[in-house]
Amino acid sequence: MRYDLFANPRAVASIPAEAEQGSSPIDYHRTVPGYQPTPLLDAPRIAQALGVARVLVKDESTRLGLPSFKMLGASWATAFAVRREWLGGIEESLSPEQLRQRIPDAGAKRLVAATDGNHGRGVARMAKLMGVACNIFVPAGTAASRIADIEVEGAEVIVVDGSYDDAILRSAEEADDNTIVVSDTSWEGYSAIPREVGHGYSTMFREIDQALAANGATAPSVVAFQAGVGSFAAAGLVHYRSDAATTPPRTVIVEPLRANCLLASARAGAITEAPPPHDSTMAGLNCGLPSQLAWPIIDRTADVFVAIDDDAADVAMRAYAESGIVAGESGAASLGGLLAIVRSGHADARAAAGLLPDATVLLINTEWATDPVNYEAVVGTSPQRVQGESDTRRQAAGVVQL
Known part of the structure; x- marks a missing residue:
């Protein structure tokens, strides 16, 4: 060793x-x-x-x-992000089911994340619980079993020709009014959501x-x-x-x-x-x-x-x-x-x-x-x-x- x-x-x-x-x-x-x-x-x-x-x-x-353990951070940060981005910034803590009931035009909404496996699966599970779409970006070489586990949650998995850091960069490009990027790492101008991942x-x-x-x-x-x-x-x-x-x-x-x-x-x-x-x-x-x-x-x-x-x-x-x-x-x-x-x-x-x-x-x-x-x-x-x-x-x- x-x-x-x-x-x-x-x-x-x-x-x-x-x-x-x-x-x-x-x-x-x-x-x-x-x-x-x-x-x-x-x-x-x-x-x-x-x-x-x-x-x-x-x-x-x-x-x-x-x-x-990744579901702890993914679930808490997703709930925070949905309240902030899609529910007008309400402070009240809501369960996944309560979030599902309140998200406007849920059919047009989407969660996105980059992952080596576990974090992305947690985000995908939250998307399923809340009735929104989900795209998960993974680096080349990700084990087929990890991709299959994410797909079981109903997410679309996109393999990036590069490393985990390349997958992070690719996922960040997806952010818009209807798409929330739920990342467990931060970069310039993006820190609130990963901070909540850590809190979770x-x-x-x-x-x-x-x-x-x-x-x-x-x-x-x-x-x-x-x-x-x-x-x-x-x-x-x-x-x-x-x-x-x-x-x-x-x-x-x-x-x-x-x-x-x-x-x-x-x-x-x-x-x-x-x-x-x-x-x-x-x-x-x-x-x-x-x-x-x-x-x-x-x-x-x-x-x-x-x-x-x-x-x-x-x-x-x-x-x-x-x-x-x-x-x-x-x-x-x-x-x-x-x-x-x-x-x-x-x-x-x-x-x-x-x-x-x-x-x-x-x-x-x-x-x-x-x-x-x-x-x-x-x-x-x-x-x-x-x-x-x-x-x-x-x-x-x-x-x-x-």
Whole structure:
């Protein structure tokens, strides 16, 4: 397993907490069909592999009826955008069904997004719930299974001859009075909607806090986030490194070696592009440029950046499977980064990442196996079989749900 590590000299202990305005994302998400809190799992076998006291895994492999956490951001941001663009800017939080009932001339309306898979599927699901059309732009080389999953939601998928960043540029061209672009990355003149995508992710961190409090468990001392453009990582960093946090944890960002735009930017001290090709199997993380909105947060609050090869993600997928957790390539990346550090035997790298014997590590499995063919090639069995054997595997590995 190859990895590159950079310790961030600009990281600060805390940043000002964001004031919550209007209804909270978790209250809104309770109105979305299929809502229930996702599991927070105590995974002792993974803790043993990392040489730490405890590993907690927030398992987002099923969220609001989809196999990824992305629906949290897509649903909240879409609701915000529809209220702002098509309903006159009303502040009242409305459920997807209420939005469907109020959208004028819904047959002429359309949602658009660019994606490597999960975000686009979330936007497509919201379009279906609200009765509007949807176009999703994907980069060349996107797995056929990911395209098929988006099409199942009723969206038209358009393959762009280029990278994820090219798909972003193409999707931005579609914006007009009847078309809303729902992107999870920001660019010049476009930040309000991706800001709300990040806010939508706060629901999972609220659920983690509630589960820990209900079980009398201590907060994590290390939190690792996998990252593409950085929206998800920034949301987690805001939660765990704001001045409202009691004891800020050590924070680690994990990316693919072949799409390490955040590590490259941290090393350069400014937003820096990771040149293509972005061809890691961690498809949801194959991004060449950081989000302009997320980067200032990440730059100030990420302690360590780690970029890993696909072998590290593969090892993490198998480790999760042994504990009865189905994790796709991107979902396993944060664990892959920590395992790469531990297996390298470099004590200074372990210390930088906070992997001490008494540490409590929080990981988020952000997706199910969205490329089942590659999953079976890596893990040696199908994700359906791992899922079907999850109770047996978890019992054997000592996994419990908090």
